[in-house]
Amino acid sequence: MKTGMFALALGLLVLRWLPALPSTGWLLVMLVLALMLLPFRTYPLAFFLFGLSWACISAQWALDDRLRLALDGQTRWIEGRVIGLPQQTGEGVRFELADSRARNARLPKRIRVSWRGGPPVRSGERWRLAVTLKRPSGLLNFHGFDQEAWLLAQRIGATGSVKDGERLAPARHAWRDAVRQRLLAVDAQGREAGLAALVIGDGSGLTGEDWRVLQDTGTVHLMVISGQHIGMLAGLVYALIAGLARYGCWPRTWPWLPWACGLAFTAALAYGLLAGFGVPVQRACVMVGLVLLWRLRFRHLGLWWPLLLALNGVLLLEPLASLQPGFWLSFAAVAVLILAFGGRLGSWNVWQVWTRPQGLIAMGLFPVLLVLGLPISLSAPLANLVAVPWISLVVLPLALLGTVLLPLPWIGESLLWLAGGALDGLFRGLAWLAGYVPAWVPAEVPLGFWLISLTGAVLLLLPKGVPFRVLGWPMLLLAVFPPREPVPDGQVDVVQLDVGQGQSLLLRTRHHTLLYDAGPRSGTFDLGARVVLPSLRKFGVGALDVMLLSHADADHAGGAAAVANGLPVKRVVGGETKKLPAFLGTEPCVSGERWVWDGVSFELWQWPDATNGNAKSCVLQVQANGERLLLTGDIDRAAEQAFLASALAVPTDWLQAPHHGSRSSSSWRFLEGLVPKSVLISRGRGNAFGHPHPQVTERYQALGSQVYDSAEHGAVRFRLGAFSSPVVARAQRRFWRERLP
Structure with a gap:
């Protein structure tokens, strides 16, 4: 079965590199062939075809939902409901519309618009807008960010700029926006936007300088709601119940392990709901749920089994997730930790458990960042050594507890004030570090040299004593200094x-x-x-x-x-x-x-x-x-x-x-x-x-x-x-x- 799950994952991931989607006829052929292969116990090939077919069908639905060519560049009056959290900028506001409709025109399910100089917009409101519609597009450079892929992964079928509009109905059930407004209104020592990013996943209030500091220090993952935050909250709940059971404070008639796993998953889902339950949050909740299920029933299957199940679960829910860099980084980070910690003899002391994971993750993610064309922070291991426990154990608990207790006079605001001060101190330290060691943007690396570098990283993650492990360092560094073909004279x-x-x-x-x-x-x-x-x-x-x-x-x-x-x-x-x-x-x-x-x-x-x-x-x-x-x-x-x-x-x-x-x-x-x-x-x-x-x-x-x-x-x-x-x-x-x- 594990082989079949691996084949299913390959089929779902192949979508990322397809030059074109197969026609409906070929999709039917693949599905029929997969069904015919099942009785002959050729599970891997059947599962691969199932995965590829489902990924292509889902992608075709997203492409079919794009704005029609006849409407590209036209200005139309449309009606729609604001979803998500609108992003206020210095020049206006950006937001997404759902359930949009226009006279004599079929519109995509989701439209992303910007309104230069527009009024405040709240989630849940219904608007009538004059929008110049455009098909999803973006700048396309060699080894640069692919805007079209990102828009498709978000299932955004059109973009547009608003020329005029009127509010038709006030916000309904917009509790997340209300929480954001409340967070931005409290005194958090100038870090109100940072707390909003941590609590509800709204990073629009962070300045460009904030993002630069986070990028230079490799700590961007700490200011977006990621698997680390959701996993940390689930881990705290699990540890709390386990601790109560260990010291006899948990009811004996209630089995502590099922309760610990169930309440930890409930906490993860609640945090995910607060964060808007977008694709990255869904991915994190699926991974946490499978890890808890593995802990409850399937520990004998090993550590790689829940990771493989989580990978397939995420891709079955959203096959287009593979178009986003965050998908590869999150699963690669978990795989690095499993490879580094799994199967090792002996135990690590507290200092090793604290320091080694950051260095191993930096080493293991180096080839991944390289192939994704993302900046590489040379100071990330040092920065995360302090930032990860500081955010996880100090800032985030204070921020979540303060948000929950906001209805109580002074208590919630005081906790948020403390959380903001702790976050501000961290940002000051990260800014100092970023000033000395900015992020490194590596030059283009040929595929062959990248594969050698990847092999070197895997060798270095293996336990000591593995033959040829020492060769990992020169193999890894080959991507840093690859040989280059110079431009000939006269050209x-x-x-x-x-x-x-x-x-x-x-x-x-x-x-x-x-x-x-x-x-x-x-x-x-x-x-x-x-x-x-x-x-x-x-x-x-x-x-x-x-x-x-x-x-x-x-x-x-x-x-x-x-x-x-x-x-x-x-x-x-x-x-x-x-x-x-x-x-x-x-x-x-x-x-x-x-x-x-x-x-x-x-x-x-x-x-x-x-x-x-x-x-x-x-x-x-x-x-x-x-x-x-x-x-x-x-x-x-x-x-x-x-x-x-x-x-x-x-x-x-x-x-x-x-x-x-x-x-x-x-x-x-x-x-x-x-x-x-x-x-x-x-x-x-x-x-x-x-x-x-x-x-x-x-x-x-x-x-x-x-x-x-x-x-x-x-x-x-x-x-x-x-x-x-x-x-x-x-x-x-x-x-x-x-x-x-």
Whole structure:
């Protein structure tokens, strides 16, 4: 049976890597075949087919619930009920709608919307809203966060921005929102948002700096309701009853073990209900329930059995859970502890039990974090050594008890005040540690080297005395310093990052690196920090020789500060030096300036008569082995005409479409002078500016230019000087991604 359960888990997990879902006919064939195999006792294959079929059926239901293409980009009046906990931000509010309906249109079951400058919204309210609807989408970069996968895993069928609205009915049965409002209203020494995150799972009140500190110290799991918190509460209840029974304080007529397991599971479910019972909480409750059942009846089956059952239980309830990084991290952490503690001879003293798990988890999760593309905290073992018991034994009990006792005057508020002070002290210590040891974003590691690293981690988790265990260290560290193929002399590795309605391109020769524009920033939403900087580190960039900011508009230079703060930048050049932050030390763009890196020529140009920001864009021409790339920023038609009089106006292989393909650029004369073979367009899907304009698109088509649009293709990567075809991020097929046009 264990083999069958393992095969079922494999079938459910295969969904994560499917390029496309099988048709209905193939699903029926798999189900019939699975039923036919059962009488012949071929359980593994039958269970595998059952798992794969159920996962594909569930995923197809989620895809079928997406917004129809005909409604994409339309503004409709819809009615719906607010679910979950709305997230108030400095710019507005984000929330989800369920039971939505619109006239003459079928809507998805769940819609995620944002309302810029909108009024306070409460869970349980019913609203009538004018929403510009969009199909689920997101930025797609190499080794970056996949927004489309996350939205599908949440079963969100559409997103949208609210233009106007009216409240139709007040909140009903919104007790979680009431608890949140009560927690945010008490005096918790400035950590009210942190307590709301711990008690009800609402982390929207934590600041960006808070999340950075948690990420740098590897303690994010402590501020979200995870298996650790639910398991800790269940463990406290179990230990309390066991202690009472041991000292004769428990009624003899009540068997203590069934009561301990039952009440511990009840406490876990109650905490899960308070946290909203989302997918991660469901996963934690299933795991706790199976562990308690194993403790009650099936201890003879070993430790791996409940983990396998929990894995299958979670995936049967929600097959799309495998699309979320938290799923892999939670099960991997438990597997690491079982592998490290199970089957060892002798006992560990209190110091070893306290210190060793953190080091073992850090070692075991290293390959998992690496393959998921997540930052790796080098200070996590030390930080968690203090933070885990402090949160589990001090902050969380005080916070939960204080929340329960809030109806009693002074008592609940006093406990929450103490919990907030304890949490604030922890954050101060973590911030100090993060200032010295920030999180490390490793560069891309080839699959072969990652597999070797994974093998090394497993070897190190085995008991002492296992043959070749010492080889685990060099195998593990191979992922830290993998051999890399350098860019050949005379060539440039070019990557147009997907930064939405903005622009950022990375150019690397054999020994030098240049960043052309740094992505957009709007308020606290900084894609320089969220996309550009992590992407640079993923490509192994340790420093920039030049950061060239075409001009000072926020969609081109908004992320420059984040990049400069995250990486050493030797030189910054800009088209509008006076409008850029002074600390960057920006040098002016000088027409005719030329330099050569590793056999590749770079030359600048700027229209001397320009008066506004777009026209003053600093243009860069790159030439490698006779293949040319022209980066134009946001120049307009007048600047284009002036450019045609320069020595750089020659036939071009690659052209970055001026001003994201707007109607005010890409004039016929300009395009006829350059005759670009390929065109790069960086813009946001469904942007408010209508980029690229249909007339501009028609001009490129008339010239026979191949257009690579970030909104349709994601990030684009090619080797200038090799005359090779580019690679686009969306070419890596996954069943949840829209197909290339």
